[in-house]
Amino acid sequence: MLHKKHLIIICSFFFFIACKEELKTSFTEIDISTEDNEIVEINIPKAIGNKAIADKINSEIQKSIIAALHIGDPDKITSKSIEESIISFNKEFITFKTDFPETVPEWEAQIDGEVMFQSSEITSIAITSYTNTGGAHGALHISFLNFETETGELINNSKLINNIEAFKDFAKPYFDEALKENDLVFDTETFELPTNMAYSEEGIVLLYNTYEIAPYSVGVIEFAIPFNEAEPYLVFNSL
Template sequence: MKFIHLLILFLVFSSCKKESATLTFSEINILKETTTTIEINMPKAIGKGQAAEKINTTLNTFVCNALHIDASMEKKETLEESIQDFNNAYANFNTFISEELKEELPKWEALIDGEVIYNKVDFACIAMNSSINTGAANSSLLLRFFNFDTNTGNLLTTKDLINNVEEFTTLVEKYYNKEVNSTFTDADNLLNDNQFQLPETLGFSEEGVIILYDNFSVGAFEKEIVEFTIPYQVANTYLKI
């Protein structure tokens, strides 16, 4: 009987330990409309431990990098400082343009969004995107997935997530070719231009592994986004998570 009691206590403890690794998230919402328009909607990990702190630091860094426009200025480390940095960059450039062209710049806009798209025990995937318009014909768009070990808050790389990167790349290429062929009329001429590579980051949802190439990562398809999902029943063989 004593052994059974100890076993039950062990199972309860193990269950609680695993549950605690599933972090909860709230949301940060910021809207600043002054000389520029800045809107930020992003997740915030809840908890006093190091894991939540590290996750929030990583997400904040993405936002701060997106708002850092003027390379001559030191990049800031907090959201408020980065918002002011963006406004200062606009003010400085607007002053220069006004003196040279005798007219003011259009209002700059920065729209940054993030969402927790997968959150299980020990693992969370967060999708972040930024759209920065500094007066050009098209906004500068950046989309990234952030995969975290929720026990430690460490950011997981593709090698942490995939057990055979070479074979997984071959699988992704098959899905990619199918998607491009069904989307682009001139796909045959473009698919062979470059050696195929995985995107910089992988996404995870309830349905499967999200593969996304934005207009920076697919040079052949400028200003286009190529996105598809590989179901888990196909991808599970290659996954470490």
């Protein structure tokens, strides 16, 4: 009996170790700034652990932030690092302020990231950016990044769902309910899935950024479908 008890304890121990080893990557929060920077604040997760996996994830996070700080044609981004983008954003503000000294309010950029979900198969990260470059109102934009936990490879939306057309029909009632709960009314006959979909503790989240499907006044539209209901359409296991 004692021998069996020891065997159970040993097996349980190795099972625990195996589960811990499944997640080769963890995350820490970092703040990024540069000298003389007072208008850009960045707080994001940084992947650590397995270097090959972490480097892929961190590279995609970096690309997302560089794009968020870029002013002008998105096809003409030249910055190679977040720090370089912060410096460029500050320089753009100084130039604009010099050209229009009496009309330009202070610019600002706030970028925050969070790990929404992490399992043995998928890791989902949200990057929220708010930039104000002197217009009537600032620009809020949220980007979801999904990664294969085992490899760090970025997952396209088309690879999250096993049947896009069937999932659209399935998701439409949840979308309509989200509009109803927020007292929003507009034409939803031509329903399309959003650019941003990700896993979260509440289920798979669908998010429409401002202007994506409705006027600015509507704001961000977001809703979650529980995993137990969406499971037939999901490629990745939520456990």
